[in-house]
Amino acid sequence: MRPHAQKRGLTMKYLVLIPDGMADEPIAAFGGKTPMQQAKKPVMDALAREALVGTVSNVPADMVPESDTANLAILSYDPKVFSKGRSPLEAVSMGIEMAPDETAYRCNVVTLSDEGEAYEDKIILDHSADEITTAEADELIKALQAHFGNAERHFYTGVSYRHCLIRKNGNDRYSFMRPHDILGKRIGDYLPRAEDGGAEFLQMMRESFEILNHHPVNEARRARGLKPANSAWFWSPGKKPQLPSFKEKWSLNGAVISAVDLIKGIGLCAGMRSIDVEGATGNVHTNYKGKADAAITAFREGADLVYVHVEGPDECGHRAELENKVISIERIDAEILAPVLSYLKESGEDFKIMILPDHPTPIRARTHTIDAVPFFIYASDATLAGVDTFDEATAAAKGNYLANGYQLMEILTAN
Ligand SMILES: [Zn+2]
Structure with a gap:
């Protein structure tokens, strides 16, 4: 896999958007489409058309695909070394x-x-x-x-x-x-x-x-x-994990926005800011707009990387709520990604956007699976040959498979 051919300036901004559990499997009620394929997500798809697209295994094969494992990896911490279970992260x-x-x-x-x-x-x-x-x-x-x-x-x-x-x-x-x-x-x-x-x-x-x-x-x-x-x-x-500072690892001021304690805990253990959003519940009715506003405010206040985690698709997967899973993906696209993208464009700075679910939460399984998930990395100053629509199949077809999710941050921030 080739990282984006571009340099990281001092003003580069990074949005990492995690629609928790978004990846799924073909569903008969959707004529064999997955919720990602069924959802209308024009903003995500437009970015994916010019992005580095692939699939990634966030959770090592012999570990349980829990949110702590997967999100630790996306934030560059090898779960094999740093995963101590979700409870200490929530406690923090x-x-x-x-x-x-x-x-x-x-x-x-x-x-x-x-x-x-x-x-x-x-x-x-x-x-x-x-x-x-x-x-x-x-x-x-x-x-x-x-x-x-x-x-x-x-x-x-x-x-x-x-x-x-x-x-x-x-x-x-x-x-x-x-x-x-x-x-x-x-x-x-x-x-x-x-x-x-x-x-x-x-x-x-x-x-x-x-x-x-x-x-x-x-x-x-x-x-x-x-x-x-x-x-x-x-x-x-x-026990409490001892995470090396995110800022020292990547020279980036990071902020985490999530309704879920364990995601906030990873951020705090990594020395990042954790921003609470009123009305962010973690379910399909979460405060999407509030998360977008919080991300924009965080960028304005000097964050270089904002990690926005949205639990909605995952909860719908656990509850086998087919239509709600599609709706939550559509709302993430329209109410979080669209406004933050507009802000980043208007800011005049270079930016990158990485989008991926932490793990699949298929409606069929009603729980997390260990399968690789689709991801893309879009850079405002590079046009790559991406995919027409961003989903499980198109991402897999690109043939860019990353075996260790904890290396994503390296690719995202590569020169
Ligand atoms: Zn879950």
């Missing part, structure tokens, strides 16, 4: 100071079936408890803290269903199951096992059902026709 973004002897665990509040069956026989119905509000979840997390908290364990409220347990001298080797990968399944087959060192977590999960199932917050949710958040689910343990 929540402002938790993590000591070296502390382990962070993601603590979802999930919905389990409630038919009077034994805990092991319950079915996991929703990993997000109908995307419970943060205010409701805060009460539940406080109840868990009151019951389980001690000198070594502390629960912290995050956002919606995504929370954090910090454990001193915790076990970060044990492999916990990801709740979004076992929807509809009997949990007994996936719970932490005492013989693997998971006894403490198994016990807390069992007891959490007793604490949460009839908590007033959940009774009120049931009355409103919403799923209760009636169990804690622990996963992704890890």
